[in-house]
Amino acid sequence: MTSIFDIEQEAQRLERRLEMGIPPEVQLVLGLKFFELLRGASGSCAPDSYLIQFLPRLAAAASKADPEWFFPEEVSDLLGFAEWVRKVEGDAHSFSLATITQLGGASQKTLDESMRADVMSSGLLSPARVAADGSDSIVLNCLFVEHFPDLDLPPRGRLLKLQVTATSISRKIAAGDLVVRNPVTKPDDRFLAQARDSVHAARAYMERRYGLSLAKRYRFDFAVDTAGARFTGDSLGVAFAAGAIASLARIEVLRERLSILSDVAFSGALQPNGVLSPIDDEALKRKIDRAFFSRLKYLVIPRENIKDAWTYLREVESHHPDRKLELVGADTLDSVAADPRLIQGERFSSIGSAARRVWRAKRAPAVEVSALLAAALLLLYLILPARYMPWFDRNPALGNFNLASNSLDVRNRDSVLIWSEPFPSTLATGDWRQLICVHDLDGDGKNEVLVIPHTTEASPQRDWLYCFSADCELRFRRYCAVSGQYPGDTSGVLYDPEWINVATVRGNPVIVTEIANNSPARSHIRFWNARGDSLGWYVNAGGSHFILARDLDGDSTEELLFLCYNIRMRGCALIALSLDSASGCSPPYTDPVWDLNGLIRGRQFAYALFLTSDLGKVDLDPWSNQPVGFRESVEGQFDFITGESSKSASAKIIYKLDRGLRVREVRVTDEFVQRRAELLGEGKLPAVDWTQYTRMVFNAVSYWQDTCWVVDGEM
């Protein structure tokens, strides 16, 4: 008779075993075994304390247990145990019992399905691609025998999922890498050794079958999807190798894709030369038991065991005639890998293969890193303002006054803002682009920005030239007026900035600033070098506009040409100034209104005056013609064009000049003729002979020479 102390001894033993970290399925089997003992001695020992002690833990184990782990008699034990507890304890442990009953039901269902022959053909067990999740991992069934000598349990076959991942690593590494993700008690045990042997055999097979170079290096990662499983590495030899083959096929571009079928289990040790080692008889039976009571369709075993295996299988099948398990005997890894029942090869088309090669190429580390960097830069480019990019063009190309922010905005050639310089005084409205000039003054490849701010009122900035470096550093500022040189140039007078240009004289940049004022009308022209040093000045008796720099006298030094008005003289003027001598004020030096006697006489290379025609005196108010055009027609010749009518914009006179800026020919436009005819018709102008008329105009062009105006005939 079993005493209470016998039962307690078993309880204490169970208590310790449950704390050993054994798999939940084994915990349940041990628990059932104990309660079977208790039930046999129920007369002498009430089960209450033991149910309290163990039932919650067995229920927890049941919640984690794999329903497919249990054999038919164990499923019956599970369900019978739950029924017994209900009988003796009522609803006291209903929650725990529900979990155990649920597990028993699921296990029973699994067994029922695997036992029904029609399932095999119904598709429930139809081949399915393992790990078809798009990852590079391969998952396959491996079958091994677990031993429990310390738990007083017989050996039993166990089916687990083996996950295999292959990763390409640098060829510079001396050898491939191997990782086995499963608790291993001793790092150098057979488990790791078998993994190495299997990988070796798999690599050799891939080299023979697909020409995959042995020089390539891979990292193989093996993981069994359970903790606490007890197995030797030998059992997993073929599974390791099959997984390695399929995982290599995933990451390498082969002519076919390899898939391990989900209703296949691999078992048996594998030698490095790819030959399967036989299994001992007892382990063989346990594996067949396990495979038989599972969803498997094929079990791979060494061919040497096939005869004994069939004998034992027939014995098992005699009790379950509806269940069919196919045993696949194999000698070598090659025969396993080439068996389409186990590993299916899906051949790619040429296009598909090429596409795969392209796709794989993108996964090369160098390509991936580059692509990643490019993507990161693109992202930064999209997120950050362009000026934070290293390739951002920081060379000023143009500028404008931003009236909204009252600042000078400087942009690159793509019109992207580089910097903005605020002005303390209010900028005047209007198109003042002619007051900003961007030029590389110092020849360093970066443009400086020149600006004459036009403010609405007197300010420290008005009439001053500002020169900023490319990165907005103020290089210098200069006053553009020439004080006290012309009537009206008194202290505090404000000018209107007109133009800022940069000419090139003898290869050097010359800054030309022009500001103007009225009463009397005058323009202050100043020349500056790149450092802001004054190179000369000139005051014209009317507005001016720098046109170009040309070497007019052949001394290799360019003269600076200006289209101008000469309000005192009621005409247009063309001025050529030489930097070497530019200074003074333009003629005239006498005037009925303004006292021009004290003016410093201007030193100009040439000063030509084009008086208003009789048409202009009628159509223009005030009747001063306009310098509307200047062009370099052919080498050494210029066209100076004046506008003579406000009624007809094209009514112009074209003066053809030589390099000394002497008029050689005069032409009038058809519109000029037409307009004059109209005025003739209106009786405002007399009829003329056009030859004589143009000669008269020709003769009306005056040139300032030394102290007086002269005409062509006088020169």
Added chain:
Amino acid sequence: MTLSNCPKGRVWDAFVLGLPGVDVSFLTSHLDGCEDCRFLVSDRRSYYSSLSSEARGSIGDVAARIIPVPLKLTPLSLVEISSRVESVMAAAGPAEQPSLAASTFASDDRRWMVKAVWDSTTDHEKLYVMSSEGSTVAGLLVRLSGLAVDYVTDAKGCVDLGGVRWPMEANPHVIVTSPAATFSLKAAVLPEQRPSSALLKSGHNDVLKVTISHAETSRSLRLEIVALAPDLAGKPLRVAVQSATGSQLLNLEPVMVLDDFELPGALDIYLFA
């Protein structure tokens, strides 16, 4: 014979109840000559016969004195297993040091065992007293080292310690004592409006009168010692009243009233010396 020389009322109660230890011949002859005592005895007989027959308890002392003297139980380890199982198998995984969910105590003669179990469902510590000989484990007084409170086992031999984790000292032990007398009152249909009484008798002729009365909102239980066996008389005793809903352990007094007492079923009363 004057009344002052008559036997006391307690003696007449024992005479009427037929308890041992009374001189029946003396008392019978005394009654012949004493009208007062005849009246008194008649009255007592009438009183005792008036006790509710439905509430009359069964008399028994199954657990009484099965443990003649308090029994000390000490820790018992029946399994000698290395704390770390060295597996020859690869991938067996490391074994953790077991933290036991139960503690076991046994008497030196290996007849009694006490098992302390933590009930994870209720978060209560529970003790189970077990007998190797199948002796009753109900109504046993359990004293635990390190705790000042004594407990009485229920019908399954269980003591619910509630949230108290025990043992909590280095060398724990358990002392188990069986009751000196047990009284058992079967479940009865009691009148609601008037007190009901029962006269309970132990196997050793201890007599206890139990009266259940109904207050406005609850019941009260009145315990009155009618007679005690000679070996208990004069000793300090404790009484445990146990119902299906719990138990109370009190120092015994000649008359005790337990208020707010629930009586959903059978009632067991234990006297501990």
